[in-house]
Each structure stands twice: as structure tokens, then as C-alpha cells.
Amino acid sequence: MNGARWLAQALVAEGVDTLFGYPGGAIMPFYDALYDVPELQHVLVRHEQGAAFAANGYARASGRVGVCVATSGPGATNLFTGIADALVDSVPMVAITGQVPTGLMGTDAFQELDVFGMSFPMVKHSFLARSVDELPNIVGEAFRLARSGRPGPVLIDLPKDVQNADASHLPPHVPQPIDDVEAPKDASLHEALALISLAQRPVIYGGGGIALGDAVQDFRTFVDATQIPTVLTLKGLGALSSKHPLNLGMLGMHGSRAANLAVQEADLLIVVGARFDDRATGKLAEFAPHARVVHMDVDACEIGKLRVADAGVRGDICTTLAKLTLACAAHLHGRNGPARKAWRSQCQQRALQFAPRYDAPGATVYAPALLKRLSETAADAFVVCDVGQHQMWVAQHWQMQHPRKHLTSGALGAMGFGLPAAIGAQLQDRTAQVICVSGDGSIQMNIQELATLRRYNLPVKIVLLDNQALGMVRQWQELFFEQRYSEIDLSDNPDFIALATAFGIEALHVDRAGDVDTAIAALLAAKGPALLHVAIDTTANVWPLVPPNRNNAQMIDDASSPKETPHALPA
Known part of the structure; x- marks a missing residue:
């Protein structure tokens, strides 16, 4: 029993059944230990970034801790993008990296880097094991921290001699309990209730903390009980069904007109697990200028960070929503009832008035219509996005049912996320339907993971929207850089059908509506993994759009932009 074997058994004790990684010299003792631990399925990716994104997708879809493994030096640094993505989107992960033996640390040894120090800005905590006796505390703390409070990634840097050291004296690993989430204080709940009772034009503003706090049902109950119009962030999509009559859609840069106008006119924002991200608020100084703010969050650092909260409610989101739901039932039918009813009616009318249209002219494929149709056909699927125009089209047009079924790189906006994250989502439930929506730019950042898809015969379905350009950058250059198109041309893309076929992936093509x-x-209907290559117009844009340094009421669409596109229709 050496340190590596003890660690492998500790992972089993922590409930880990799947880990993603790539072997190398400094982590080789751990890989040797895996040989004798059948309870752990190791998924061999083709690039360490794929390992981190796959663990990330596994964790987002399941709510469990994702685990990735790499060797020292370049292996570890290749994990960093996926680790950083987990930090800013609050995803529970543990990353294990090999390190040169402790006696060689600081000597510029082969593949030696200060991974412990480099990781500080992108993790909740980092550990460097300097002796095998530290392993029980390190492993227990790593998983406790990853799960507790606001989830996030933790890194364990593991020197090779620690992995090889005798661990026969160490006790079997026992997981540490996660920290209890503090209940909201009664005083803060009373302050929130007072503001809610006085409001005539309230809006609920829901974010990613709803899913992280396992509060989806409590959130839906609160919305139904209060009958308050609701907007959602990118990571909050699905917290309320897309078809719910009070759901006005996503707010922000590419949000719906109904959502953005409601927020700008509201006299109260009830913020649930959201952080006033710049993509949601537009010009912060002019965001919701008439609104007072009730801000609920588990993380005290978020309350009042970007917008002063008139009532800050820190604590467990489930408990907060449940208590407010009961209290609101007795207070929301007073003198402001008629005003709130008129406000609700106005918001719902706008949602109908500004609903997207899908009757695009022409014979070519209109991406929003395809995505809406796909989401209706595969209603219970996980949808995993890369980053770019296709990501925003999914956010706008996919019929979301639950936030854990929409996996997207939100705060970091990391291209290359989609395919490996879809692999992770599929491996947390092999019976689930997983659809990866990607672009011709994004998919090429981790396209080598098609080999992983084929090796494990994972039935992930890929929808590749190919406009032969870096679409979002091209759109901004068209609108805000005088159509000076700089380095966005992808007209020399490979033949994606031939490429997928070379990886052993079934491939289809469509270019007509x-x-x-x-x-x-x-x-x-494809039995295993499959790719649908969709040719779309290079000039198609995402509408509506809030321009930089504008408030959310100052949206533009194809009619008011410098150049009308043939397939985007008025929102």
C-alpha cells in the first residue's frame, strides 16, 4: 500500500466512480494504482484540457464532484482553462496533478512547474502534499471544500515520491461532512418581505445559484405563489420552464426584449442566486434605475458587490425561498394587488408581442428555428454548448426544462468546452440523451475528443453550425468596427463530414430548411455518436443585442443595425 494506492481507494470512498485524465511521468504511480481499482472508471481523453472540461461537464450535469488527473508541467497547465471555468461558474471539481519528487522541487527538473503557486487565482484551495502522512487530511479537505458553500475546484499537487511512499500505516479514508449552509436571518427576511409587499412593479431575477443550491422546485413554488414576472440569466435558464407564463426569458446582452424592458422599468428586483454579471446588466450605472433590490445568495461576497442591496439575504436559497413563499402568501393581496396585476399583464403582453419568429424567408437553414425544433423533438435532453453565436441562439430558442440540463461556459466563455463537457455529461448517465451544439470555430479547439467519443461509444449527438467564420467576432466587427473583418475567415474549414467519418463517427449534412x-x-435515431453538419449563412447575426456601454433598454436588431441580414427577423 503506497500513497498512490491509498489515494485511489480514497477516491472510491468519496463516491468517485469516473475520472478523466492523461498519464505521464510524474503521475505514473497513480496510474499504476488504478490498474487494480476496478471501481474507478478512468476515461482517457486526448488532451488534458479535454479532461478538465469533461470533469466539469460531469459535475454540472450530476451535481457531484468531477475529478480530472494530469502529469506535471504541461499536463497540469493544460488543465488550467477547465479549472478556471469551474471556479467562475461555481462547479465542484478536484484536479490531481503529478509533481516531480520533493527532492527535485526547485531545481528546474524535467516537467517541473510551480503548479501549486500558479493555481492560486483559479481554485478555492490548492494543496501540495509533501509527505504521505498528509494525504488523509488533504483528500478529505479537498472534497469538502469542493462541495461546501459556493462549490468550486480544488487542486492536489502530488509529488512522485509521495505517491511511492509507504502508506500501509494510514487508516482507510473517511469522507468529511460538508459545511452546513447557514440559514437566513429573520431580520433579513423581514426586510425582504417589506420590500416585496410595497412593490408595484416587481421582477424576479434568477441565476445559477438556484441549481447550485438544489432550489429549483422551491424557486418555481415561489414564482407560482407570488405571480411575479421572472427573468433568468444564462446559467439560470431552466429554473423556470421556458413555457411558463411568467417566464419573460433571458435578460442581458442577448436577452429578450420583454425581459430587458421589464427589468429596466421594475421598482423592485428580487435577485435569487445571481451576481449582476456585466453580460446581464449592460451599463451597470443605468441598470434597473428605478428598482430597489432584494438579493439572496449563499455567498456573502456577492451581496452588494456590484449593486447595493436594500435587503441582503445571505444563506441557504431553499430555506430563504420557502420562508418567503409562506410569508408572501399573506401579504401580496393588499392595496398594491391591482397595480401588480396590471404590471404582470403588461409584461406578459410584451412577451407575446416580442416573441421570436421562426418563419425566416429563403430556402437555407435558419439556426434558431432548427434549435427550437430540435429542443422540442428531444425535450428531455441535456444540451451542451460551446461559445459563440450558437451558444446565444441556444439560450434564446432552446425550450429549457431544468438548469442542470443546460451546460454552458458562462463567465469564462471558453471555446472548446462543448465536446468534452458533453462527454462528461454522458458518462454521468449513459442512458441520458446528450446533444452538443457547437460552431465551426469552437469545435476545432478540442476536436480530438471525437476519438474519446468513439472509444467509449458514447451516444452524444453533435450539431455543428458551420458559418465558415468566427461568427460572434464577425458580428461585432460588422456592427462596431466599421466592417473591418480581421482574422475571422474560416472558409478553409476541413470537410467535417469526412473528418467525423475518419474518427468513426456517423455524419450527416443539411443545408436546406x-x-x-x-x-x-x-x-x-443514430445508435452511437453522430454529427449533424449544418451549413448556415455567414452573415446571420444574433438578435436582439445590447451594444457596449448601453443600458438594456437600448437594444438593436436587424432593422436598426448597419446591415440587414437575410435570415434574422425582428424580435
């Missing part, structure tokens, strides 16, 4: 239903049916 009339063939979309047939293509979707064929994609979903």
Missing part, C-alpha cells in the same frame, strides 16, 4: 426535420430525425 425543408430537410431539417428529416435530418433531426436521422441524427436522433
Whole structure:
């Protein structure tokens, strides 16, 4: 029993069943230990960044801790993008990296880097094991910290001699309990209730903390009980069904007109697990200028960080929502009832007035219509996005049912996230339907993971929207840089059908609107992994759009932009 074997058994004790990684010299003792631990399924990716994103996707979809492994030096640094993504989107992960033996640390040994120090800005905590006796405390603390409070990534840097050291004297690992989440204080709840009772034009503003706090049902109950119009952030999508009559859609840069106008006119924002991200608020100084703020969050650092909270409610989101739901039932039918009813009616009317249209002219494929149709056909699927125009089209047009079924790189906006994250989502539940929506730019950042998809025969379905450009950058250059198109041309893309086929992935192609239903049916009917290559117009843009340094009421669309696109229709 050496340190590496003890660690492998400790992972089993922590409930880990799947880990993603790539072997190398400094982590080789751990890989040798895995040989004798059948309870751990190791998934061999083709690049360490794929390992981190796959663990990230596994954790987002399941709510459990994702685990990734790499060797020292470049192996560890290749994990960092996926680790950073987990930090800013609050994803529970443990990353294990090999390190040169302790006696060689500081000597510029082969593949030696100060991974412990480099990781500080992108983790909740880092550990460097200097002796095998430290392992029980390190492993227990790593998983406790990853799960506790606001979740996030933790790194364990493991020198090779510690992995090889005798561990026969160490006790079997016992997981540490996670910290109890503090209940909200009664005084803060009373302050929140007073503001809610006085409001005539309230709006609920829900974010990613709803899913992180396992508060989806409590949130839905609160919305139904209060009958308050609701907007959601990118990470909050699905907390309320897309078809719910009070759901006005996503707010922010590419949010719906109904959502953005409601927020700008509201006299109260009830903020649930959101952090006033710049993509949601637009010009912060002009965001919701008439609104007082009730801000609920588990993380005290977020309350009042960007917008002063008139009532800050720190604590468990489930408990907060449950108590406010009971209290609001007795207070929301007073003198402000008629005003709130008129406000609700106005918001719902706008949602109908500004609802997206899908009757785009022309014979070519209109991406929003395809995505809406796909989401209706595969209603219970996990949808995993890369970053770019396709990501925003999914946010706008996919019929979301639950926030854990929408996996997207939110705060970091990391291209290359989609395919490996979809692999992680599929491996946390092999019976689930997982659809990866990617772009021709994003997919090439980790396209080598098609080999991983094929090796494990994972039935992930990939929808590749190909506009032969870096679409979001091209859109901004068109609108805000005088159409000076700099380094966005991808017209020399590879033949994606041939490429997928070379990896052993079934591949289909569609380029005409009339063939979309047939293509979707064929994609979903494929037994194993499959790719649908969708050719779309290079000039298609995402609408509406809040320009930089503007408030959310100052949206533009294809009619008011410098150049009208053939397939985007008025929102």
C-alpha cells in the first residue's frame, strides 16, 4: 500500500466512480494504482484540457464532484482553462496533478512547474502534499471544500515520491461532512418581505445559484405563489420552464426584449442566486434605475458587490425561498394587488408581442428555428454548448426544462468546452440523451475528443453550425468596427463530414430548411455518436443585442443595425 494506492481507494470512498485524465511521468504511480481499482472508471481523453472540461461537464450535469488527473508541467497547465471555468461558474471539481519528487522541487527538473503557486487565482484551495502522512487530511479537505458553500475546484499537487511512499500505516479514508449552509436571518427576511409587499412593479431575477443550491422546485413554488414576472440569466435558464407564463426569458446582452424592458422599468428586483454579471446588466450605472433590490445568495461576497442591496439575504436559497413563499402568501393581496396585476399583464403582453419568429424567408437553414425544433423533438435532453453565436441562439430558442440540463461556459466563455463537457455529461448517465451544439470555430479547439467519443461509444449527438467564420467576432466587427473583418475567415474549414467519418463517427449534412426535420430525425435515431453538419449563412447575426456601454433598454436588431441580414427577423 503506497500513497498512490491509498489515494485511489480514497477516491472510491468519496463516491468517485469516473475520472478523466492523461498519464505521464510524474503521475505514473497513480496510474499504476488504478490498474487494480476496478471501481474507478478512468476515461482517457486526448488532451488534458479535454479532461478538465469533461470533469466539469460531469459535475454540472450530476451535481457531484468531477475529478480530472494530469502529469506535471504541461499536463497540469493544460488543465488550467477547465479549472478556471469551474471556479467562475461555481462547479465542484478536484484536479490531481503529478509533481516531480520533493527532492527535485526547485531545481528546474524535467516537467517541473510551480503548479501549486500558479493555481492560486483559479481554485478555492490548492494543496501540495509533501509527505504521505498528509494525504488523509488533504483528500478529505479537498472534497469538502469542493462541495461546501459556493462549490468550486480544488487542486492536489502530488509529488512522485509521495505517491511511492509507504502508506500501509494510514487508516482507510473517511469522507468529511460538508459545511452546513447557514440559514437566513429573520431580520433579513423581514426586510425582504417589506420590500416585496410595497412593490408595484416587481421582477424576479434568477441565476445559477438556484441549481447550485438544489432550489429549483422551491424557486418555481415561489414564482407560482407570488405571480411575479421572472427573468433568468444564462446559467439560470431552466429554473423556470421556458413555457411558463411568467417566464419573460433571458435578460442581458442577448436577452429578450420583454425581459430587458421589464427589468429596466421594475421598482423592485428580487435577485435569487445571481451576481449582476456585466453580460446581464449592460451599463451597470443605468441598470434597473428605478428598482430597489432584494438579493439572496449563499455567498456573502456577492451581496452588494456590484449593486447595493436594500435587503441582503445571505444563506441557504431553499430555506430563504420557502420562508418567503409562506410569508408572501399573506401579504401580496393588499392595496398594491391591482397595480401588480396590471404590471404582470403588461409584461406578459410584451412577451407575446416580442416573441421570436421562426418563419425566416429563403430556402437555407435558419439556426434558431432548427434549435427550437430540435429542443422540442428531444425535450428531455441535456444540451451542451460551446461559445459563440450558437451558444446565444441556444439560450434564446432552446425550450429549457431544468438548469442542470443546460451546460454552458458562462463567465469564462471558453471555446472548446462543448465536446468534452458533453462527454462528461454522458458518462454521468449513459442512458441520458446528450446533444452538443457547437460552431465551426469552437469545435476545432478540442476536436480530438471525437476519438474519446468513439472509444467509449458514447451516444452524444453533435450539431455543428458551420458559418465558415468566427461568427460572434464577425458580428461585432460588422456592427462596431466599421466592417473591418480581421482574422475571422474560416472558409478553409476541413470537410467535417469526412473528418467525423475518419474518427468513426456517423455524419450527416443539411443545408436546406425543408430537410431539417428529416435530418433531426436521422441524427436522433443514430445508435452511437453522430454529427449533424449544418451549413448556415455567414452573415446571420444574433438578435436582439445590447451594444457596449448601453443600458438594456437600448437594444438593436436587424432593422436598426448597419446591415440587414437575410435570415434574422425582428424580435
